[in-house]
Amino acid sequence: MTGLEDLYREIVLDHYRNPRNKGEINTPTAVRVEGFNPLCGDEIVVTLDLNPDGTLNIKIDGRGCSISQSSASLMSETIKGSQIKEARNKVTTFKNMMTIHENSLESSDDNETSFDIESLGELAALQGVVKFPVRIKCATLAWNTLLEGLDDLEKD
Amino acid sequence: MADQGLTLKLDVAKVKSDFPIFSKSKYPKLVYLDSAATSQKPRSVIDSMSSYYETTHANVHRGVYSLAEDATRAFEDARIQSGRFVNAEHPSREIVFTKNATEAFNLLSNSLSVHYLKPGDSVVLTLMEHHANVVPWLMLKERLGINLKFMDIDQNGELILDDIDELLRDSKLLSLTMTSNVLGTVPPFKFLVEKAHEYGLLTILDAAQFAPHKKIDVIDIDADFLIFTGHKIFGPTGIGVLYGKQDLLESMPPFLGGGEMIRDVKIDGFTPNEIPWKFEAGTPPIAEAVGLKAGIEYLESLDYEAISEHETALLKYMIDSLQDTFAQDIAIHGPRNIEKRSGLVSFSLNEIHPHDIAQVLDEYSVCVRAGHHCAKPLMRHLCVSATTRASISCYNDFSDIDALIDGLKVVTKMFK
Numbered sequence: 414m415t416g417l418e419d420l421y422r423e424i425v426l427d428h429y430r431n432p433r434n435k436g437e438i439n440t441p442t443a444v445r446v447e448g449f450n451p452l453c454g455d456e457i458v459v460t461l462d463l464n465p466d467g468t469l470n471i472k473i474d475g476r477g478c479s480i481s482q483s484s485a486s487l488m489s490e491t492i493k494g495s496q497i498k499e500a501r502n503k504v505t506t507f508k509n510m511m512t513i514h515e516n517s518l519e520s521s522d523d524n525e526t527s528f529d530i531e532s533l534g535e536l537a538a539l540q541g542v543v544k545f546p547v548r549i550k551c552a553t554l555a556w557n558t559l560l561e562g563l564d565d566l567e568k569d
Numbered sequence: 570m571a572d573q574g575l576t577l578k579l580d581v582a583k584v585k586s587d588f589p590i591f592s593k594s595k596y597p598k599l600v601y602l603d604s605a606a607t608s609q610k611p612r613s614v615i616d617s618m619s620s621y622y623e624t625t626h627a628n629v630h631r632g633v634y635s636l637a638e639d640a641t642r643a644f645e646d647a648r649i650q651s652g653r654f655v656n657a658e659h660p661s662r663e664i665v666f667t668k669n670a671t672e673a674f675n676l677l678s679n680s681l682s683v684h685y686l687k688p689g690d691s692v693v694l695t696l697m698e699h700h701a702n703v704v705p706w707l708m709l710k711e712r713l714g715i716n717l718k719f720m721d722i723d724q725n726g727e728l729i730l731d732d733i734d735e736l737l738r739d740s741k742l743l744s745l746t747m748t749s750n751v752l753g754t755v756p757p758f759k760f761l762v763e764k765a766h767e768y769g770l771l772t773i774l775d776a777a778q779f780a781p782h783k784k785i786d787v788i789d790i791d792a793d794f795l796i797f798t799g800h801k802i803f804g805p806t807g808i809g810v811l812y813g814k815q816d817l818l819e820s821m822p823p824f825l826g827g828g829e830m831i832r833d834v835k836i837d838g839f840t841p842n843e844i845p846w847k848f849e850a851g852t853p854p855i856a857e858a859v860g861l862k863a864g865i866e867y868l869e870s871l872d873y874e875a876i877s878e879h880e881t882a883l884l885k886y887m888i889d890s891l892q893d894t895f896a897q898d899i900a901i902h903g904p905r906n907i908e909k910r911s912g913l914v915s916f917s918l919n920e921i922h923p924h925d926i927a928q929v930l931d932e933y934s935v936c937v938r939a940g941h942h943c944a945k946p947l948m949r950h951l952c953v954s955a956t957t958r959a960s961i962s963c964y965n966d967f968s969d970i971d972a973l974i975d976g977l978k979v980v981t982k983m984f985k
Contacts, residue, residue: 426983429984430984452940452941453955454941454954455954478922478923478925479925480924480925545928548924548928
């Protein structure tokens with residue numbers, strides 16, 4: 414195993430063991446969305462609210478594998494304090510990363526994609542540990558759940 | 570002194586060397602513990618199929634030339650071999666080849682829905698069936714309005730038989746597995762078939778997980794139908810086997826329509842072929858049948874008692890090692906009594922997700938199954954979303970179990 418893979422794994426395990434922003438926001442204006450992956454039983458609960466300055470507050474909860482739970486924790490860190498539009502862009506960036514990654518996993522050659530992995534900071538760790546296409550759903554579960562929450566937030 | 574009177578021991582090193590994947594895959598220390606999903610293939614099966622294509626291939630049952638006759642004979646020989654494998658009374662007429670075990674279940678649910686099952690009729694299943702023996706009946710429930718009743722299981726993953734009379738009375742069909750693909754439970758299927766017959770039910774046995782490990786005797790069990798799949802008994806993918814009693818198969822309408830299953834076609838109707846071809850529409854899996862025959866021959870060349878002795882010892886070693894190493898951190902699903910289980914061990918470890926377990930084990934080339942094992946009603950009953958399953962075959966040895974335990978030690982350390 415390379416040193417980089419070790420580092421990635423440590424990041425994922427750290428967020429899995431000590432999830433950031435864990436819990437639920439209980440303010441009356443908060444929206445609550447549940448995400449579920451019936452294939453492996455991963456569950457994510459995202460609660461979102463807007464601060465007076467228009468930035469997002471977020472908490473996450475749930476249970477499941479290390480990839481799904483660490484992804485939720487990493488997501489909460491990067492989303493917290495963002496504007497809604499900014500948050501949407503981050504979701505798009507992350508999902509693009511996983512899509513490109515999935516395509517490269519499924520094609521037989523190992524050519525590197527042109528994606529700027531360093532711009533993602535710690536989130537890049539997820540790309541580093543997701544070795545099988547089937548687990549990309551675990552990694553994106555929290556993000557899809559967040560998107561639903563953002564929709565609900567903008568509806569209200 | 571000669572080894573007279575001693576039980577024949579399985580020469581596991583020799584058996585393993587018969588399977589090219591253990592020397593030719595890109596994983597030099599491959600530890601394959603997923604034979605319940607599919608078995609690896611011995612050299613003889615691989616060779617039989619290439620040889621068939623190189624020397625004998627033509628379409629079956631229609632050519633008026635010698636090569637086609639050779640192909641037909643190879644295909645029909647495979648049928649007879651499959652019939653003898655389950656001790657069918659009429660091997661050449663009571664064996665239907667399908668695409669897989671799942672298709673065999675769909676054949677039965679569809680064909681039996683024409684004359685036998687009526688709206689409001691009850692079909693009895695168990696809570697530990699594979700989706701292949703659940704979904705076709707659920708589809709029939711939607712389409713025809715039949716009722717489904719499920720036999721419950723207890724804490725040990727064994728069937729609860731207390732209310733068996735209640736379940737069977739007034740029902741039309743019992744369909745159950747001979748070995749659970751999640752729990753490894755071997756239910757008292759012979760007793761249940763007998764009981765079902767007392768109430769006039771037809772019976773279907775799912776032998777997919779049973780066939781690789783123990784001898785099947787349909788006459789002794791008196792099963793009306795029995796299903797298994799080629800790729801779990803060392804044969805190729807793409808071929809399943811349905812055994813059915815001759816008179817029942819004769820009374821049933823065909824499932825899929827097309828070539829081969831037909832005797833005569835007019836623009837306003839058709840006459841189906843006789844059994845078993847009535848149920849085999851289109852060009853059948855010919856090379857796969859040849860491979861299946863070689864798989865059965867391979868399995869039968871190993872002594873069943875020797876296989877059983879070896880596999881029971883492996884299972885016991887696996888369960889003991891898991892319990893000794895992980896103590897209260899591990900929950901092993903299924904019967905405590907090793908006599909009541911076969912082929913596999915499913916477990917939950919310290920609330921670590923099975924996908925995480927399997928992916929870390931993969932780094933040590935240890936292949937296990939993680940997930941719901943196509944048995945979601947059972948997973949709900951066990952209140953788990955997924956389990957990790959290690960399943961064995963005659964080519965596994967004690968070092969494979971040691972590799973599993975070593976890998977799991979790394980897993981528990983990593984996710985502590």
